[in-house]
Amino acid sequence: MNHRPSTVLIVGATGSIGRHAVGEALQRGYTVRALVRDHARAVRVLPDGVDLVIGDLTRPETLSTAVDGVDAIVFTHGSTTSERDVRDNDYAGVANILKTLAGRRTRIALMTAIGTTRPGVAYAQWKLRSERLIRASGNPYTIVRPGWFDYNQPDQRKIVMLQGDKRQSGSPADGVIARDQIARVLIDSLHIDAADHKTFELIADPGPEQEDLTNVFASLTPDSVESLDAAEDIVDLPTESEPEMFRDDLATITAGSLKAGD
Structure with missing residues (x-):
């Protein structure tokens, strides 16, 4: 990582994790920009000092102002466990932002979920595809897969980072974490060199x-630049068998990365 970012865009800023991320970023001294669809709601729920930019993740033509001039992007958006919702919002939001960047280097922190690699879970596969796009983009990044939000006990605050996505019960038995801690890890990853090219499941003990x-970041195995998947994951989703939508996005984003590296 060449330098600490100064201006960070929070995607999903008015959501339950995004609001914590905004507060954490302000506390850390970042200039904070929030991508929001509803200006009135954003004014109600976000603190003063945040640059509000109106845009919609599902409409790429609305995103250029949001990414202009930022040197970090934190994705905290998330929808439901419906395959269509995750594809059209969670995944497409990442794809559209990356395509709008057009290869411009930006520090990225992406929140997905524990259990993303569970075989045969359609909505999880779209989250996994969004991770793959981030890895293919050529940007410095950290991918955070939180456990179950707010199931932790008050004394359960020790941050633990796991790899390999081995906990796949689909219940809080997989691990739990507080929302403010998820935000803290996302924002911390922007300025800690050891967080770059790391993918992990985030829980609390x-x-x-x-x-x-x-x-904690330094103890993790970095992702290989030769692979679309995380360092210790077991994934069976051959690119040639993936949906056309993903393959087209991957080709566009990879081309942008190569052009930027020329």
């Missing part, structure tokens, strides 16, 4: 929260 997460 009993104990106090760490003041510095550098060593």
